[in-house]
Amino acid sequence: MRARYGVPLGIAAAGAAGLLYSAGFEARSFRLRRVTVPVLPPGIRPLRVLQVSDIHMVSGQRKKQRWLRSLAGLRPDFVINTGDNLSDPEGVPEVMDALGPLMEFPGAYVFGSNDYYGPTLRNPARYLFEKTQGRHGLNGNAPAVDVAHNPWEELRDGFDAAGWLNLTNVRGSLKIDGFEIELTGLDDPHVKRDRYARVAGGPSDAADLSLGIVHAPYLRALDAFSADGYPLILAGHTHGGQLCIPFYGALVTNCDLDTDRVKGLSTYTEAESGRTSYLHVSAGCGTSRYTPVRFACPPEATLLTLTGRGPASA
Numbered sequence: 001m002r003a004r005y006g007v008p009l010g011i012a013a014a015g016a017a018g019l020l021y022s023a024g025f026e027a028r029s030f031r032l033r034r035v036t037v038p039v040l041p042p043g044i045r046p047l048r049v050l051q052v053s054d055i056h057m058v059s060g061q062r063k064k065q066r067w068l069r070s071l072a073g074l075r076p077d078f079v080i081n082t083g084d085n086l087s088d089p090e091g092v093p094e095v096m097d098a099l100g101p102l103m104e105f106p107g108a109y110v111f112g113s114n115d116y117y118g119p120t121l122r123n124p125a126r127y128l129f130e131k132t133q134g135r136h137g138l139n140g141n142a143p144a145v146d147v148a149h150n151p152w153e154e155l156r157d158g159f160d161a162a163g164w165l166n167l168t169n170v171r172g173s174l175k176i177d178g179f180e181i182e183l184t185g186l187d188d189p190h191v192k193r194d195r196y197a198r199v200a201g202g203p204s205d206a207a208d209l210s211l212g213i214v215h216a217p218y219l220r221a222l223d224a225f226s227a228d229g230y231p232l233i234l235a236g237h238t239h240g241g242q243l244c245i246p247f248y249g250a251l252v253t254n255c256d257l258d259t260d261r262v263k264g265l266s267t268y269t270e271a272e273s274g275r276t277s278y279l280h281v282s283a284g285c286g287t288s289r290y291t292p293v294r295f296a297c298p299p300e301a302t303l304l305t306l307t308g309r310g311p312a313s314a
Contacts, residue, residue, distance in 0.1 A: 027294045030067040030285055032074075033302040035265045037278050039231040040209055040308045044179060047209075047306040050076035050102070053236030054284025056087035056114060057095045058292075064285065064299075065098040072101030074303055077176050079105050081164070082236035082282060083112030083188065083215035085155055087119050087289040092154045103162035106174045108183050110167050111152060112215035112237060113137070113191045118148030119288045136255050137190035137216070167213050169195040182207035184230065189218040190237065190255065196221065202228035209306065217257045217281055226270035226277040232306075233279045238262050240283025244296035257281070263297075280304060 040047065050071060057064070079102050085095045130136060156166060165172035167185020174181045182204050187193035194214070203210030209232075212225035217235035225233045240263035241250020250262040260266070263283040269276040285299035 026296075026298055027287060027292055028063055029298045030064070031298045031300045032071075033264065033282075033300050034305070035280065035302060036305045036307055037232055037265065037280070038307050038309050039278060040306050042308045044208060044308060045177070046308075047077045047176060047179070047181075048074070049304045049306060050074060050079045050105075051082060051234055051236075051280065051282050051302045051304060052079065052099070052102070052285065053082040053215075053282035053301075054084040054112070054239060054286050055095060055098070056084055056119075056284070056286030056288060057091035057098070058088040058289045059090045059094060061094070061286075065094055068098040068285070068301075069101050071301055072104065076105055076303065078174055078181070079103075079107035079164075080183075080211075080213060080234055081107065081109035081159070082213065082234055083110050084114040084236065084284070084286070085111075086115055086150045086152075087286065089118060089148065089150050092151055092158070095155065096158045103159070103164060106163070106176065107159075108165035108167050108172060108174070108185070108213065109159050110185045110187065110213050110215050111155075112188050114288075115150060115152045115155060116188075116191070118150055119290055120147065121290045131252050134256075136218075137192070169193075169198045171199055173207065179208045180206060182210040183213055184210065184225070185213040186215075186221055188215045188237075189221050190216040194218075194221055196224045200224070200228065203230060212277070216255050217253075217261075217279065218255050219257065222257075222268050222277075222279065223270045226268055226275050227273040229275055230277055233268065233277050234282075234304075235279070236282045236284050238281055238283065239287065239294075240281075240297040240300075242287065242291070242294055242297055246296045250297070263300075 212230040212233040214221045216237035238253045250259045253262045268279040
């Protein structure tokens with residue numbers, strides 16, 4: 001029996017243990033990432049920006065709600081929400097409750113595809129197959145049909161009522177202690193809702209800092225922001241790869257961004273202009289309701305401390 005069944009049973013047991021860990025522990029092991037980004041003009045005090053992304057709220061996720069509410073204790077200068085708040089059409093009240101304390105701070109948001117459309121059951125192996133085919137989202141794939149629609153209008157109305165800026169293919173600005181923060185946002189490239197032509201032109205000379213905001217970090221969006229001279233771009237969508245290999249990293253990004261930049265802070269250079277921007281991609285704090293697992297990629301939010309540029313880049 002040992003010769004015939006020992007190894008398969010061992011593999012099955014290891015797989016079951018991994019599934020229990022990734023669903024029962026890691027997917028609920030919320031973390032705060034802290035990074036420092038030198039993008040402010042000299043002489044401006046540091047600004048603290050809290051980025052939340054990919055909440056994918058499902059009704060009943062009390063621990064996630066409590067954790068999100070606790071982030072208000074960080075007292076950020078402003079909050080950026082980079083989309084995919086929902087994974088359940090009934091989850092809007094719980095998103096609003098979880099983010100309620102954060103909405104007392106200045107903020108802005110863009111939406112992701114899961115704010116607009118309900119998730120569907122998919123074989124995770126399809127992400128690897130689509131990567132090899134160069135197909136991501138609606139870029140090369142057939143448009144989705146017969147999909148459920150999420151009540152994104154309720155989210156929009158709630159965020160707007162709290163004073164958060166809607167950056168759906170528009171520009172906006174926040175004034176923080178007399179500093180002018182310009183925010184330029186795109187709707188989600190993953191479902192081809194981005195319209196960069198509406199916001200093109202680059203940062204305003206009157207702004208102390210300009211940020212590019214987008215849910216899915218597709219290269220066309222990053223190229224446009226970087227070529228226009230935005231010093232920092234914030235995005236989400238990738239879930240950090242969600243199911244990663246220890247000591248190796250992510251296998252997919254669910255877009256055309258390379259896996260080296262699947263989460264955290266990196267730099268991005270647009271080839272034609274040679275301009276370089278900082279890029280921060282949040283691994284997010286949720287998962288699709290149909291794949292509620294994470295492995296070697298815990299859920300997160302990020303507190304970015306923006307500081308003055310050094311002499312070489314001032």
